[in-house]
Amino acid sequence: MAANGWRYLNYWRAQLAGWSLYCAMIVYINYINRTLDLGLLRVLVLLVAVGIGVSHTFRAVILRYGWLQLSIGAVLLRLLFSSLVLGGLAFILQASVNDVVFTDQTPMLTDDMLDIVNMVLNWSALLLLWSLGYFGHHYFIRSRQEELRNLRLETAYREGQLSNLRAQMNPHFMFNALNGIRALIDEDPVRAKKAITELSAILRNAMNSVKRRTVPLGEELDIVRSYLALETMRYEERLRVEFDVEKGLERVPFPPMLLQTLVENGVRHGIATLQEGGDISIAVKREGDKLRVTISNSGSYRPGSSRTNGIGLRNTRKRLEMLYGKKAGLSISEKDGKVITQVEIPQNTGDENIYSR
Numbered sequence: 001m002a003a004n005g006w007r008y009l010n011y012w013r014a015q016l017a018g019w020s021l022y023c024a025m026i027v028y029i030n031y032i033n034r035t036l037d038l039g040l041l042r043v044l045v046l047l048v049a050v051g052i053g054v055s056h057t058f059r060a061v062i063l064r065y066g067w068l069q070l071s072i073g074a075v076l077l078r079l080l081f082s083s084l085v086l087g088g089l090a091f092i093l094q095a096s097v098n099d100v101v102f103t104d105q106t107p108m109l110t111d112d113m114l115d116i117v118n119m120v121l122n123w124s125a126l127l128l129l130w131s132l133g134y135f136g137h138h139y140f141i142r143s144r145q146e147e148l149r150n151l152r153l154e155t156a157y158r159e160g161q162l163s164n165l166r167a168q169m170n171p172h173f174m175f176n177a178l179n180g181i182r183a184l185i186d187e188d189p190v191r192a193k194k195a196i197t198e199l200s201a202i203l204r205n206a207m208n209s210v211k212r213r214t215v216p217l218g219e220e221l222d223i224v225r226s227y228l229a230l231e232t233m234r235y236e237e238r239l240r241v242e243f244d245v246e247k248g249l250e251r252v253p254f255p256p257m258l259l260q261t262l263v264e265n266g267v268r269h270g271i272a273t274l275q276e277g278g279d280i281s282i283a284v285k286r287e288g289d290k291l292r293v294t295i296s297n298s299g300s301y302r303p304g305s306s307r308t309n310g311i312g313l314r315n316t317r318k319r320l321e322m323l324y325g326k327k328a329g330l331s332i333s334e335k336d337g338k339v340i341t342q343v344e345i346p347q348n349t350g351d352e353n354i355y356s357r
Helices: 003-032 038-064 072-101 113-187 189-209 217-238 258-269 311-327
Strands: 239-245 278-287 290-298 329-335 338-346
Touching (some): 003 038, 003 113, 038 072, 072 113, 113 189, 113 217, 189 217, 217 239, 217 258, 217 278, 258 278, 258 311, 258 338, 311 329, 311 338
Parallel strands (some): 239 278
Antiparallel strands (some): 278 290, 290 338
């Protein structure tokens, strides 16, 4: 059944349940007061029928004139006036049927105007409460739909932003790698050929992961190893590399190209600036429900400097924020002639063993 069909069916269920509950309360009160009889039950059946019919008419008026699109403040006077008019109609219907069909009951159409006014006001109050409940239900449903719509829009926006960031990072890496190979061609053509082989391996892995939110950490480490092998051909003994990866973390989900970007940042803005070269170490450990990645490289860190806050680093911060919100963190500090970059990523996000596209 279509969604509209289910909503319409639920509407009629709510109609029957609401008016029946109101009559059940009257039955209970009369039962407690020992005034319950067969005549009252017949009147209550008539009340349910009239109530459903008139409230359904009320609903038709609300939909016909588009009152659901108005704020409750703007529509309140309309509801009050309509409740009075339809309350009078409901009383006329109930009284007419009662006096014609239930001739053994006390007539409802009498000369006692105060009694008639009280019954009209009673119907009006019931219909006003009904309309407020109807509006409250629709406002609640609309707010939920709007919330879901906003979440979808935000998700689409974040996915677009992540795609843009990845699209920026990959050409950024390509540009740097090709520059390194160009410098190597004149110095050592044989090594340049090996460097191109390493670059092709990096690009192959990068192309396989570019559309995924996360990849296995092992794949990311392979890209980093290929990148560092490429840079070692260029810097030779000036670049010394060390890995310390805790066992069993190869399948842990990790954002693609993120570790490679941070390592590249350490080589370009740290070791490459030192005549004697330096060391770079990559440590990966699990701490509680978080994965901690620490990259330590020789060099100095100056907060705010364009050299240490390039496009790759800015995009890395944005990616972490979009993927994990405040649960992830990226910090950079300097200690004993080493620049230490630390990344913390939560591991209980529902992405375990799932590498989504």
